[in-house]
Amino acid sequence: MRQLSILIILTFTASFAKSQSLLSLDQLEKRLQSGRDTVYIINFWATWCAPCVKEIPSFEKFNKEHGLSEKVKVLLVSVDFISDRKIKVIPFVKKKQLKSEVFVLNEPDQQKYIDRIDKNWSGTIPATLFVKGKKRKFVESEFSYLALEKELQNFK
Amino acid sequence: MKKYIFILLAFVGFSANAQINTLTPGTSAPDFKLKNVDGKEVSFANYPNAKGFIVVFTCNTCPVAKAYETRIMELDKKFAPLGYPVIAINPNDPEVSQGDNFDAMKELAKAKKYSFPYLYDAGQVITNKYGAKNTPHIFIVSKTATGNVIEYTGSIDNDQQNNNPERTLYVENAINALRSNSKPLVNSTKAIGCTVRRKAVK
Numbered sequence: 001m002r003q004l005s006i007l008i009i010l011t012f013t014a015s016f017a018k019s020q021s022l023l024s025l026d027q028l029e030k031r032l033q034s035g036r037d038t039v040y041i042i043n044f045w046a047t048w049c050a051p052c053v054k055e056i057p058s059f060e061k062f063n064k065e066h067g068l069s070e071k072v073k074v075l076l077v078s079v080d081f082i083s084d085r086k087i088k089v090i091p092f093v094k095k096k097q098l099k100s101e102v103f104v105l106n107e108p109d110q111q112k113y114i115d116r117i118d119k120n121w122s123g124t125i126p127a128t129l130f131v132k133g134k135k136r137k138f139v140e141s142e143f144s145y146l147a148l149e150k151e152l153q154n155f156k
Numbered sequence: 157m158k159k160y161i162f163i164l165l166a167f168v169g170f171s172a173n174a175q176i177n178t179l180t181p182g183t184s185a186p187d188f189k190l191k192n193v194d195g196k197e198v199s200f201a202n203y204p205n206a207k208g209f210i211v212v213f214t215c216n217t218c219p220v221a222k223a224y225e226t227r228i229m230e231l232d233k234k235f236a237p238l239g240y241p242v243i244a245i246n247p248n249d250p251e252v253s254q255g256d257n258f259d260a261m262k263e264l265a266k267a268k269k270y271s272f273p274y275l276y277d278a279g280q281v282i283t284n285k286y287g288a289k290n291t292p293h294i295f296i297v298s299k300t301a302t303g304n305v306i307e308y309t310g311s312i313d314n315d316q317q318n319n320n321p322e323r324t325l326y327v328e329n330a331i332n333a334l335r336s337n338s339k340p341l342v343n344s345t346k347a348i349g350c351t352v353r354r355k356a357v358k
Contacts, residue, residue: 112314
């Protein structure tokens, strides 16, 4: 029993430490390649972006409905300034009690990373990338829960 | 008649959400006459001795614009004496983004002692003519024998957070090229920042 509780504490700490950490595009690619049969939904957002904040509940609901039982993973990647991680992003995640994985993008060159994610991305957020194995789709607009459901069907 | 209005409204709704077309290098730069924070109107004609302009669509509220504010002030200090003054225009609709109303603009310009005009674009007319997408969004304009021409459009540099060791100063490089009578090597980048707050369609 004691071991079990230690294990639980350890797991909890590990997942907590992982949350809202910095993420480079190389790390993201690695992550995407680790689960080739998983549909990844990567949402690019920021605490200061009103339409992003508005659509986050849809992603949260989507993660709740699909994330545990199916091979579906929602990653919320914030493009807030790295210096705002502790003062803006972490308090936001706490306040909204977000259960999806949240990261802060760690890329110094905006012109480079935007092109790397998708050549046609103007740089505007919210934007969402769907990945399953080699299949990719990038959408530069807001999402409702129903629109996410529809997109998932295309990826299954 | 009712039908007509409906069609008209539908069209307005569509165009507000339609793809914003940003003016590209080589095309002519529309002149304007906009109210500055000091109450006077400003246009290109106010600068008979300028060789060109650094037109910056920027605002009070966007964190990216804030991060670039000092760099915009420095651009004016460096390049206004060389013939390329900064002209800043706030592209946001003040009803949608209240922190960008004219009084707030006046306060910011005064507090930061802007050495350049900070213009209010009533009805977002000039914003839409240039096709400004985000704040900040830069257009470098040069005066030529055939009129004012866009020479560069996009970001100031590729270093939003001041942490890119390989940063490229797009605006500085472009102006330096123009000053030596050549064209900018890079004349277009993505203007990355906060989406221009356009009037909501009811």
